[in-house]
Amino acid sequence: MTDVDVLGDGEAVADLWDLDDPLAAAGWNDDVARDLQPYLTGDRRPARVARIEYGGCHLVTAEGRTPGVGRLGRTSELDDDRSDTPLAVGDWVATERDKSDDRLLAVAVGPRHRLVGRRDPSRELLEQVLASNVEAVLVVHALDRPLRPSRIERSLVIAHEGDVRPIVVATKADLDLPDAWRALRDEIPPGTPVVAVSKRDGRGFDELEALLPRGGTTALIGESGAGKSSIVNALLGRELLATGAVRGTDAKGRHTTTARELVPLHGGTCLLDTPGTRELGLVRDTGGLDAAFVDVVELGRTCRFTDCRHDREAGCSVLGAVADGTLPEARRVSYLELRAEIEELDEKREKREQRLGEGRRPRP
Numbered sequence: 001m002t003d004v005d006v007l008g009d010g011e012a013v014a015d016l017w018d019l020d021d022p023l024a025a026a027g028w029n030d031d032v033a034r035d036l037q038p039y040l041t042g043d044r045r046p047a048r049v050a051r052i053e054y055g056g057c058h059l060v061t062a063e064g065r066t067p068g069v070g071r072l073g074r075t076s077e078l079d080d081d082r083s084d085t086p087l088a089v090g091d092w093v094a095t096e097r098d099k100s101d102d103r104l105l106a107v108a109v110g111p112r113h114r115l116v117g118r119r120d121p122s123r124e125l126l127e128q129v130l131a132s133n134v135e136a137v138l139v140v141h142a143l144d145r146p147l148r149p150s151r152i153e154r155s156l157v158i159a160h161e162g163d164v165r166p167i168v169v170a171t172k173a174d175l176d177l178p179d180a181w182r183a184l185r186d187e188i189p190p191g192t193p194v195v196a197v198s199k200r201d202g203r204g205f206d207e208l209e210a211l212l213p214r215g216g217t218t219a220l221i222g223e224s225g226a227g228k229s230s231i232v233n234a235l236l237g238r239e240l241l242a243t244g245a246v247r248g249t250d251a252k253g254r255h256t257t258t259a260r261e262l263v264p265l266h267g268g269t270c271l272l273d274t275p276g277t278r279e280l281g282l283v284r285d286t287g288g289l290d291a292a293f294v295d296v297v298e299l300g301r302t303c304r305f306t307d308c309r310h311d312r313e314a315g316c317s318v319l320g321a322v323a324d325g326t327l328p329e330a331r332r333v334s335y336l337e338l339r340a341e342i343e344e345l346d347e348k349r350e351k352r353e354q355r356l357g358e359g360r361r362p363r364p
């Protein structure tokens, strides 16, 4: 059984932006205007990056969704060291008309206040921005496949690290898998909302809709076949994005969605669909880890040693909580593993900077 949508994403999505005020639909407001102001010199116009493809991108402007090109070059104010692409879907940009062939050029990027970023799978010290300027992220998990808790945990760390509010969404609730649903809920730390939805019977979508930040953008991340594009279609109320059947044997998806795509819902509220991701490497930590592990951090406050690693130290409250059954051991281990991953990366980064520093030293 396949239910691949007959519409290619591209054109159908472009039509969605045929609106009186496409910029407002993309979330333009006073804060964005203030942020972008310094870049809007001369006859530059604002736009938001809606999709990025090989060789170009699509930009939402005051006129609608239109093909464009990132031409940031050395004039970019963005800190290029940190990111794989100078442009990310969701960025607010300043654009200029290309005099020769009338293309729209994105020439400067406004600040990325909140983002979902992972370690670039091919260049480990760099960040790949999956979604820029998003207030929330749906961490999508299909109940028909094995739960890998570490995946959810990683997603939550990445969300918190980017200052983005995570919402866990379990799809395919119609398949009636109460054990899978319970197992998932047990993995979610207190304070993180979790919703079960089904596109077959429509359950859960009102609850989910109510959680979306009004006038803001919500990204969707998760494995291929998790049901991300199906959620977008359900919230839109029409089968706009292509969705693909999963393999019967292991419920693995077939990478139906191939590009990140911004979709307007209503009144400046947008969704940002992404292709399925296998890897979710952490790239840095400025508090995201602790925010995703408040339970462990709370316990850690009462450890005997203030620098306790919760590993084998005497008087460790985290180990104590594991022993008396109040904290799952898996949770402690995940925390330690993710912390080790970040520490290893920091070390590599430090070494690299040292090497670069030595290279720059003037010759005697």
Ligand SMILES: Nc1nc2c(ncn2[C@@H]2O[C@H](COP(=O)(O)OP(=O)(O)OP(=O)(O)O)[C@@H](O)[C@H]2O)c(=O)[nH]1
Pocket (backbone or CB within 6 Å): 003, 171, 172, 173, 174, 175, 197, 198, 199, 200, 222, 223, 224, 225, 226, 227, 228, 229, 230, 231, 242, 243, 244, 245, 246, 253, 254, 255, 256, 257, 258, 274, 275, 276, 277
């Ligand atoms: N039974 C059931 N199937 C669903 C549900 N939601 C999605 N599916 C099916 O799951 C498959 C994958 O859905 P998609 O929305 O394409 O998944 P995706 O996460 O966008 O996948 P990629 O684009 O490959 O990353 C499709 O066959 C959907 O019809 C649901 O609530 N119930």
Ligand SMILES: [Mg+2]
Pocket (backbone or CB within 6 Å): 228, 229, 230, 242, 243, 256, 257, 274, 275, 276
């Ligand atoms: Mg998809």
Ligand SMILES: [Zn+2]
Pocket (backbone or CB within 6 Å): 300, 303, 308, 309, 310, 311, 313, 315, 316, 317, 318, 319
């Ligand atoms: Zn401890």
